[in-house]
Amino acid sequence: MNFDFSDDQKFLKSEARKFLDANCGAARVRGVLDAAVSDKGGKAYDAALWKSVAEQGWLGAAIPEEYGGLGLGHLELCVIAEELGRAVAPIPFASTVYFLAEAIMLAGDNEQKADLLPKISAGAIIGAIATSEGPGPTTAATLKATVTDGRLSAVKLPVTDGDIANVALVLAKENGKPGLFLVDLDGAGVTREALKTLDPTRDAAKLAFKDAPARRVGEAGVGLELVEQIFDRAAILLAFEQCGGADKCLEMAKAYALERYAFGRVIASYQAIKHKLADIYIKNELARSNAYYGAWALNTNAPETPLAASAARIAASEAFWFAAKENIQTHGGIGFTWEMDCHLYYRRSRQLGLVAGAPRVWKERLVSHLERRNAA
Numbered sequence: 001m002n003f004d005f006s007d008d009q010k011f012l013k014s015e016a017r018k019f020l021d022a023n024c025g026a027a028r029v030r031g032v033l034d035a036a037v038s039d040k041g042g043k044a045y046d047a048a049l050w051k052s053v054a055e056q057g058w059l060g061a062a063i064p065e066e067y068g069g070l071g072l073g074h075l076e077l078c079v080i081a082e083e084l085g086r087a088v089a090p091i092p093f094a095s096t097v098y099f100l101a102e103a104i105m106l107a108g109d110n111e112q113k114a115d116l117l118p119k120i121s122a123g124a125i126i127g128a129i130a131t132s133e134g135p136g137p138t139t140a141a142t143l144k145a146t147v148t149d150g151r152l153s154a155v156k157l158p159v160t161d162g163d164i165a166n167v168a169l170v171l172a173k174e175n176g177k178p179g180l181f182l183v184d185l186d187g188a189g190v191t192r193e194a195l196k197t198l199d200p201t202r203d204a205a206k207l208a209f210k211d212a213p214a215r216r217v218g219e220a221g222v223g224l225e226l227v228e229q230i231f232d233r234a235a236i237l238l239a240f241e242q243c244g245g246a247d248k249c250l251e252m253a254k255a256y257a258l259e260r261y262a263f264g265r266v267i268a269s270y271q272a273i274k275h276k277l278a279d280i281y282i283k284n285e286l287a288r289s290n291a292y293y294g295a296w297a298l299n300t301n302a303p304e305t306p307l308a309a310s311a312a313r314i315a316a317s318e319a320f321w322f323a324a325k326e327n328i329q330t331h332g333g334i335g336f337t338w339e340m341d342c343h344l345y346y347r348r349s350r351q352l353g354l355v356a357g358a359p360r361v362w363k364e365r366l367v368s369h370l371e372r373r374n375a376a
Contacts, residue, residue, distance in 0.1 A: 003292060005079060013079040019056065020087040024049055026341045029201060032090040033344070036200035043164055044203030050091045054123025059097055063105065068118035074299045078240045078291075085244025085320075088348045090201035092126045092161040094241065094355065098234040100127025103169050103180070106233070107218035107226055112182065116167065128165035128185070130156035130207055131227055137361065138171065140224060145172035145209075147181055152189070152214040155206065160355050162205030163194045169230075170214065171223050178223035181214035188212065199347035202355075232309035234356050236294035239316035242352055243291050246284045246316070249323035249345050253277060253330040260332075267330075276330055280323045287312075287319035307373065310366035317353040317362075324349040 005013070028046060036044045053059060062077045063069025070076075077097070084093055101120045104112055119125045131138050133145065133156060145154030154172055162168065162185075170181045183190065189212030195204045218226045254277055257268035267273050294312035297305040324346040328335040335342045353359060 003296070005075065009075055009079050012076055013083060016056075016058070016080050016083040017086070019052075020083055020089065023052055024087040024089050026344065029088055029090050029344055032201045036203070044090070044200055045092055045161075045164055046090045049089065050123055050126075053089075053091060053093070054121070057121075059093070059101075059123055060117075060121030062097075063101060063117050063121050067113055068121040070121075074237075075295055077237060078295045078298075081237045081240040082244035085241030085348075085352075086248045088201070088245060088344050092128075092164060092202075094234070094238060095129065095161040095165065096120060096125070096127040098237045099129040099230060100167060100169060102233045103129070103217060103226070103230045106229060107180070112215070112217065116182075125166040126161060126164055127167050127169070128159050128161045129169045129230070130154075130159045130162065131171040132156060132158065140178050143171065143173055143178055145170065147172045147174040147179065147214050147216075150214055151211040152181060152183055152209045153211060154209045156209075157206035158195050158197070158204040159207050160202060160204050160351075162207050163192055163203045168207065169217065170209070171227055172214070174216065174220060177221035179220055180217045180223045180226050182217055183209065183212050183214050197351065199351035201344075201347070202351050228306070231356050232306050233298060235309040235313040235362070236291065236298045236305075238352055238356055239287065239291040239294055239312035242316035242320040242349070243284065243288050245345055245348055245352070246280070246287060246320040246323040249320075249327040249342075250277065250280045250284060252342070252345075253280065253323075253327040256331050273330060276326050280319075280326050283315075283319040283322050287315040290315040307366070307369040310362050310369060313356070313362040314359050314366060317349075317359045320345075320349040321353055 028049065032044065032046050057070045058080050060069030061072050061080055062074050065071040101117065104116050145152065152170060152172055154170060156170065165185050168183050168185050170183050171178060172181055189210045191208045193206040195206055197204045257273050257277065258266055260267045290312040294308040297308035328342045328346060331340060331342055334340055
């Protein structure tokens with residue numbers, strides 16, 4: 001049995017890499033980073049790149065053709081995600097595609113699909129998901145956000161890409177039961193406050209809602225269950241982004257180790273450097289194996305999807321963080337400087353490691369899924 005991607009999917013991956021090499025180099029990423037941290041307060045994404053990605057059809061890769069997408073499937077979306085991770089692309093792809101689009105395809109009604117999916121495919125809107133209300137997990141008991149007569153009152157933070165998004169999925173209670181709601185962030189009753197993050201190329205915001213119009217997605221009272229399903233899907237796609245970033249870190253570390261001389265020898269000849277690179281490689285391969293398992297589960301809608309998503313999320317988060325950290329260490333003193341690209345990947349590794357819940361949360365979910373499977 002062949003568990004690898006098909007030739008067509010590999011071709012898509014190759015073309016995506018060529019496109020991003022030409023249109024999303026380190027200089028582009030740095031431009032967004034410099035603007036975001038400057039006093040001018042630039043937006044934390046590359047609008048021109050976002051438009052180009054939409055023109056490539058990537059935003060609608062998994063969206064059915066009847067709603068303006070390419071109708072390819074999740075495997076194609078996985079290979080695109082990996083290349084975006086390699087390029088640390090400064091665009092709200094994950095928030096819009098992994099969360100908003102997946103939620104609408106999973107639980108949206110026909111009207112919501114017809115309204116939002118074509119706009120997502122065309123890059124006309126940016127999405128976000130707002131579930132957290134501060135430190136600690138959000139549960140039915142701790143959820144404070146409420147919807148009454150179609151009006152939302154809530155405070156959500158941090159919300160990734162919340163400062164640039166047009167539409168948000170918001171977790172809130174309706175008649176005492178959790179539900180998931182669509183809110184127009186450009187509409188009435190919404191205020192935003194930008195938050196400082198370690199990776200300013202992917203912004204975060206505090207969103208406050210006061211009687212903001214809201215439309216429910218999915219059935220009433222199943223908000224938490226729906227959020228879990230959305231996060232499982234997003235975790236697998238994020239894992240491919242993390243694998244792409246981790247592989248790039250290994251390439252950077254290896255290339256530098258082969259050209260940097262110390263005491264008359266390239267540093268790659270020293271055992272300590274070899275061990276670093278070997279450890280990165282092992283973690284990357286473990287993460288890739290789990291990501292492939294997740295891709296299979298996602299593409300086939302397998303019952304193992306929650307288990308596969310948890311494993312992929314944990315392994316990929318660990319691999320990317322470790323690779324980014326050891327890449328800096330391999331570069332030595334210069335690796336810590338602003339001029340080197342190492343910090344771009346370290347920043348992104350920390351951001352992606354938290355965007356859908358910290359690894360410890362996913363470890364708890366993994367243990368719970370294994371216990372339930374063993375009990376069955």
